[in-house]
Amino acid sequence: MKIEEVKSSSKTQRISAHTHIKGLGLDDSGFAIQFAAGLVGQDSAREAAGIVVDLVKSKKMAGRAVLMAGPPGTGKTAIALAIAQELGNKVPFCPMVGSEVYSSEIKKTEVLMENFRRAIGLRIKETKEVYEGEVTELTPVETENPMGGYGKTVSQVIVGLKTAKGTKQLKLDPSIYQSLQKEKVETGDVIYIEANSGAVKRQGRSDNYATEFDLEAEEYVPLPKGEVHKKKEVVQDVTLHDLDVANAKPQGGQDIMSMMGQLMKPKKTEITDKLRKEVNKIVNQYIDQGIAELVPGVLFIDEVHMLDIETFTYLHRSLESAIAPIVIFATNRGRCVIRGTDVVAPHGIPLDLLDRLLIIRTLPYSTSEIEQIVKLRAVTEGLQVEDDALSYLSELGTRTTLRYVIQLLTPASLTAKIDGRTTIKKEDVEEIASLFIDAKSSAKILTQNKDKFMM
Ligand SMILES: Nc1ncnc2c1ncn2[C@@H]1O[C@H](COP(=O)(O)OP(=O)(O)OP(=O)(O)O)[C@@H](O)[C@H]1O
Numbered sequence: 489m490k491i492e493e494v495k496s497s498s499k500t501q502r503i504s505a506h507t508h509i510k511g512l513g514l515d516d517s518g519f520a521i522q523f524a525a526g527l528v529g530q531d532s533a534r535e536a537a538g539i540v541v542d543l544v545k546s547k548k549m550a551g552r553a554v555l556m557a558g559p560p561g562t563g564k565t566a567i568a569l570a571i572a573q574e575l576g577n578k579v580p581f582c583p584m585v586g587s588e589v590y591s592s593e594i595k596k597t598e599v600l601m602e603n604f605r606r607a608i609g610l611r612i613k614e615t616k617e618v619y620e621g622e623v624t625e626l627t628p629v630e631t632e633n634p635m636g637g638y639g640k641t642v643s644q645v646i647v648g649l650k651t652a653k654g655t656k657q658l659k660l661d662p663s664i665y666q667s668l669q670k671e672k673v674e675t676g677d678v679i680y681i682e683a684n685s686g687a688v689k690r691q692g693r694s695d696n697y698a699t700e701f702d703l704e705a706e707e708y709v710p711l712p713k714g715e716v717h718k719k720k721e722v723v724q725d726v727t728l729h730d731l732d733v734a735n736a737k738p739q740g741g742q743d744i745m746s747m748m749g750q751l752m753k754p755k756k757t758e759i760t761d762k763l764r765k766e767v768n769k770i771v772n773q774y775i776d777q778g779i780a781e782l783v784p785g786v787l788f789i790d791e792v793h794m795l796d797i798e799t800f801t802y803l804h805r806s807l808e809s810a811i812a813p814i815v816i817f818a819t820n821r822g823r824c825v826i827r828g829t830d831v832v833a834p835h836g837i838p839l840d841l842l843d844r845l846l847i848i849r850t851l852p853y854s855t856s857e858i859e860q861i862v863k864l865r866a867v868t869e870g871l872q873v874e875d876d877a878l879s880y881l882s883e884l885g886t887r888t889t890l891r892y893v894i895q896l897l898t899p900a901s902l903t904a905k906i907d908g909r910t911t912i913k914k915e916d917v918e919e920i921a922s923l924f925i926d927a928k929s930s931a932k933i934l935t936q937n938k939d940k941f942m943m
């Protein structure tokens with residue numbers, strides 16, 4: 489069972505609509521600041537979310553579930569992403585949309601289980617023998633290819649490492665040269681190389697080079713203290729899903745038929761329930777030995793009304809298991825049919841599951857709040873909007889939805905550009921609003937002109 493050298497595989501998020509959100513914007517006592525960290529208003533929901541964050545951090549909430557309910561465009565997804573920001577990158581946060589479970593290739597419950605395990609972290613602390621320091625030299629030694637042919641091969645790599653206490657020159661195996669390249673190590677970086685496995689970890693750029701370029705993306709670290717060769721406590725954060733993947737074997741055997749099978753099927757390793765149980769067993773051993781610590785994170789299921797009765801049942805059962813994350817649901821539905829049944833239930837969620845949820849409510853925004861949010865989005869997208877265009881947008885947003893007016897911004901900037909302007913005027917917004925209608929108006933047109941549409 490491999491537990492080291494596991495690469496973390498966090499899901500990439502598409503949050504372009506929410507890039508302005510940097511956190512929940514609460515003060516020290518947990519009260520919402522009217523406009524902070526990119527969030528405006530919606531005080532109670534933000535304060536409730538703050539309590540959820542505290543509970544997650546103090547590990548008091550594993551296996552519980554929260555539902556965010558409110559009309560469209562009232563910031564449910566935005567607040568969930570703010571929760572992710574508050575948790576930081578050490579606590580796993582796995583976002584998914586209800587409809588993700590419907591795929592022709594993978595079972596619904598399988599998709600759910602995978603995301604479930606992406607939301608549970610494991611922090612592994614190990615004392616390892618390492619070589620650590622600032623890279624002073626990085627020279628590959630090349631020799632003629634012994635197999636003949638063209639080109640040269642790297643036979644050795646010479647790495648100089650410096651700490652506050654001394655320097656050391658290491659002659660390393662060419663395989664380590666590859667990991668050095670993979671981590672994009674250059675002279676001036678602080679790295680450590682694990683003595684046993686040869687794994688290379690780049691920790692950042694050395695402080696000594698801090699003034700050289702002012703790259704924001706760069707993390708500067710101080711010159712390591714102590715000797716180059718030493719014992720070091722290495723902390724690794726992985727999720728249970730990472731461990732599942734690392735231990736999954738490719739399906740099928742070596743005979744012709746299963747080889748063919750592998751060619752036909754998309755390349756996907758199989759993670760079975762048996763494997764998960766096995767991983768759990770090892771994880772529990774590590775925990776008992778004090779090497780590892782469980783970090784239950786958050787599984788966020790947006791548009792939860794898209795789940796059907798089968799997935800709800802499975803989810804309910806998984807929440808009861810010993811290793812479970814906090815689950816946050818969001819929905820904009822009122823009473824609707826639970827998918828896969830003909831039962832009508834609040835939010836389309838089965839009553840027994842609903843009964844264990846804590847519910848956070850989001851409320852529609854006032855005109856001035858909408859104005860603040862639209863202004864914020866304009867700044868984020870680098871657009872200038874005239875004041876009367878802004879008040880027109882916010883008034884329009886009160887009648888339609890916040891999301892609709894936010895979406896008008898970019899096209900309105902295009903009409904402004906065609907007119908040779910850089911600022912958006914009221915007339916641009918009016919023109920765009922007449923070209924693109926909102927959902928409510930569209931629904932109204934449908935009911936009024938029923939006979940003209942295909943049914
Ligand atoms: N309080 C807020 N402060 C700043 N921006 C907000 C706030 N609420 C919503 N937004 C922004 O408004 C847009 C719509 O909000 P969001 O997508 O969170 O709504 P939602 O409640 O998830 O709606 P739906 O039910 O349709 O999914 C997003 O771009 C979001 O970032």
Ligand SMILES: [Mg+2]
Nearest residue numbers: 564565790818
């Ligand atoms: Mg949403």
